[in-house]
Amino acid sequence: MRIALGILCAGFGLAISTLPLMAHHSFAAEFDASKRVTLTGTVTKLEWLNPHIWIYIDAKDESGKVSKWQCEGGAPNSLVRNGWTRESLKAGDQVTIMGSLAKDATNTCNASQVRLPDGRRVFAASSEGEGGSKGGEKQ
Amino acid sequence: MGTRLFRCILTAAAVLAAVPVFGQGRGGYKPPEGPAPKLDGKPDFSGIWQRPYTPDMSITATNLDGKPYPPEKPGPAGRGQVDPNPPAANGRGGGRGGPRVLPFTEWGLKQWKEYDPVNGDYTGACLPFGLVRSMNSPDPTQIMQSKEYMSILFEQNTWFKVFPLDGRPHDPNKTPTWFGDSVGHWEGDTLVVDTTNFNGRTRLDTNGHPHSDQLHIIERWQRPDLGHIKYEMIVDDPKAYTEKWKNERTFTLRTDWQIMEYSCEENNKSLWEGRIKIPNYDSWK
Numbered sequence: 336m337r338i339a340l341g342i343l344c345a346g347f348g349l350a351i352s353t354l355p356l357m358a359h360h361s362f363a364a365e366f367d368a369s370k371r372v373t374l375t376g377t378v379t380k381l382e383w384l385n386p387h388i389w390i391y392i393d394a395k396d397e398s399g400k401v402s403k404w405q406c407e408g409g410a411p412n413s414l415v416r417n418g419w420t421r422e423s424l425k426a427g428d429q430v431t432i433m434g435s436l437a438k439d440a441t442n443t444c445n446a447s448q449v450r451l452p453d454g455r456r457v458f459a460a461s462s463e464g465e466g467g468s469k470g471g472e473k474q
Numbered sequence: 475m476g477t478r479l480f481r482c483i484l485t486a487a488a489v490l491a492a493v494p495v496f497g498q499g500r501g502g503y504k505p506p507e508g509p510a511p512k513l514d515g516k517p518d519f520s521g522i523w524q525r526p527y528t529p530d531m532s533i534t535a536t537n538l539d540g541k542p543y544p545p546e547k548p549g550p551a552g553r554g555q556v557d558p559n560p561p562a563a564n565g566r567g568g569g570r571g572g573p574r575v576l577p578f579t580e581w582g583l584k585q586w587k588e589y590d591p592v593n594g595d596y597t598g599a600c601l602p603f604g605l606v607r608s609m610n611s612p613d614p615t616q617i618m619q620s621k622e623y624m625s626i627l628f629e630q631n632t633w634f635k636v637f638p639l640d641g642r643p644h645d646p647n648k649t650p651t652w653f654g655d656s657v658g659h660w661e662g663d664t665l666v667v668d669t670t671n672f673n674g675r676t677r678l679d680t681n682g683h684p685h686s687d688q689l690h691i692i693e694r695w696q697r698p699d700l701g702h703i704k705y706e707m708i709v710d711d712p713k714a715y716t717e718k719w720k721n722e723r724t725f726t727l728r729t730d731w732q733i734m735e736y737s738c739e740e741n742n743k744s745l746w747e748g749r750i751k752i753p754n755y756d757s758w759k
Contacts, residue, residue, distance in 0.1 A: 360598035361591035361680060365749040384741035386600075407744070412613065412629060412734045438592070439749050 362435075366445040370436035374404055374444070378428045383411055383421035388458070390424065390446060392432060406432050406446040408458050417459075424449070424457050505701025505727045517663050517697040519617045519624065522733060523725040527612035529680035531709075532574040535719050538708070543574040543719070576683060582714035585684035585758070589677070594753025596676065599745050600738035601752070602652035603630060604676035605669055605691060609707060616733045624658060624665070631738045637667065644670055650687060652676060665695040675755055678709065686713035701727045 362368070376394035388408040393401050408414070411421075424430070431450045437443035449457045511518045528534070536542050578586060597603055603611065613629040625636040633653075641659030648655050650673040658667040674687030692708040703725040710718045744750040 360750075361595045361682075364591035364595040364598060364751075365744055382741060385736050386738045386742060387744075389741070389743060405743075410613075410736070412736055415734070416731065437749055439747075441747075443747075443749070 362445065365437055365439075366435040367438050368435050371433065372436055372444050373431060373433050374406070375431045376401070376404075376429070378424055378426055378430055379403075380426055381421065381424050385412070386410055388414065390430070390432065390449065392430065394432075402442060404432075404442040404444065406434055406444040406449075408446050408449070414458055419458055430457070503728070503730065506729060508700040510697035510699055513619060514621045516660055517665070517695075518619050519665070519695060519697055519703060520619045521727045522614055522616045522729075522731050523703060524614055524728045524731070525609070525611075525705075525725050526723055528610035528721065528723070530573050531606075531610065531679045531683055531721050532576050532681075533572065534721050534723075535574060535576060536722075537577075538718055538720060543576055546573045546575055573681070576719060577716045579712075579714055579716055581686070582684055582711075585714065586682065589682035589684065591682065592751075593757075594751045596753050597680075598742075598750040599752045600631065600742055602633065602676070603628075604652045604672065605635065605654050605656075606678045606685070606707070606709075607676060607680070608633060608635075608653070609693075609705075610679055613736065614728060614731055614733060624667075627733055629733045629736050632736050639665070644668070650674070654689070654691065663696065667691075667693040667695065669693070674758070675753075684714050685709070685711050688713045703727075 374392055374394035376392045378390060378392055380389075380391040382389040382391075388411055390406045390408060392404050392406065394404050395401050414423075429452050431448075431452075432444065432446045433448040433450075434444035434446040437445070446458075448459075451457060511520070513520075532543065532546075576582075576586075591598070597607065608615075608626075608628045608630055611628070611630040615629065616627040618625045618627065622640065623636055623638055625634060627634045635653050635656065637656035637658055639658040639660070642657055644655050644657060648671055650671050652673055652675060654669040655671040656667050656669040658665055660666070669691040670689075672685070672687055672689045674685070674689070676685070677683060678685050688711055690710040692710065694706040694708075696704040698704055705723045705725055706720055707723075708718050708720045709715065742750075745752075
């Protein structure tokens with residue numbers, strides 16, 4: 336399964352800035368910000384639970400091969416305050432997820448952008464950058 | 475890492491650093507105006523408060539005279555040398571200029587350099603955040619104050635803290651805890667809260683600035699008007715730092731918010747699937 340590595344400089348910055356970063360624990364403990372993925376496919380499940388929502392997706396690569404992925408999103412309470420609900424994404428929806436790969440070599444990512452086919456972003460939240468050189472997003 | 479990707483990360487960092495730091499919730503909210511309410515002649519801090527998320531306390535840290543510390547990485551065109559800004563009155567975070575080098579002792583510097591959350595991330599593992607990180611967290615708090623006590627209800631992991639306001643001394647027989655032992659007293663219209671007896675199992679912020687079990691936190695709370703709290707936290711830890719230093723922040727009253735339950739434990743896949751580990755606290759000594 337091929338992973339598309341999206342490296343768009345300005346877009347990359349914007350992607351990071353929309354990252355639902357109320358993470359309040361270390362991003363770098365779990366994810367590698369330098370290893371980016373773009374997954375396009377069908378949502379199979381949305382878990383709307385603390386401490387993070389999880390989006391499960393059957394991602395299809397250019398050859399049509401499907402692989403199962405799980406991607407972590409923001410905290411449900413923050414998302415609710417930004418107008419999102421557990422109905423904002425449903426099983427069967429087509430999405431493109433851009434994110435960072437987990438360090439454990441599984442099909443796990445931290446989603447920084449979730450886009451519908453018409454380009455609308457889902458779960459974009461007012462967010463803050465993880466400042467500093469340790470523990471957070473590498474800057 | 476390839477040069478192109480590295481440059482993209484730097485560009486992303488520059489874009490990210492330039493993005494104004496928002497609190498939660500939609501833009502356009504304005505807190506109500508008016509004088510601060512009083513309870514028995516003293517400011518009443520009760521309310522639901524939006525706080526600036528503070529993952530790195532060094533960015534807005536100053537010594538007790540208000541002087542910022544040297545930047546970790548001086549950037550181009552004066553970036554990294556800008557004085558830190560206190561958060562704006564609407565609760566937005568401030569502190570542009572990047573992380574700064576706190577006045578570490580030798581022990582503190584070793585703790586800072588050796589910290590790697592890959593080896594253990596206590597908040598990621600749903601262990602208690604402790605006082606300082608609970609005050610740094612992005613989630614709102616609800617304060618409920620009586621004449622005798624102040625209680626702070628942290629949405630973050632649904633924790634709370636209650637402490638007396640009568641200026642009593644600390645009880646030396648109490649067991650050290652994650653949140654420490656707090657006692658408050660009034661200095662005019664300023665509530666001064668003194669906290670000691672921490673168990674040393676937390677970090678000061680997400681980025682891992684250390685503290686020891688000698689940590690002593692002094693908080694100064696003021697409510698200049700209905701919509702705002704002016705908050706100061708002084709970090710006094712002679713084992714980790716050579717001098718006291720502080721953060722100043724502004725909290726914003728949110729009349730449109732309710733505190734929600736936040737169960738860290740209910741679906742912590744990252745912990746269950748092994749991507750987050752519990753720290754080995756013996757290695758913190």
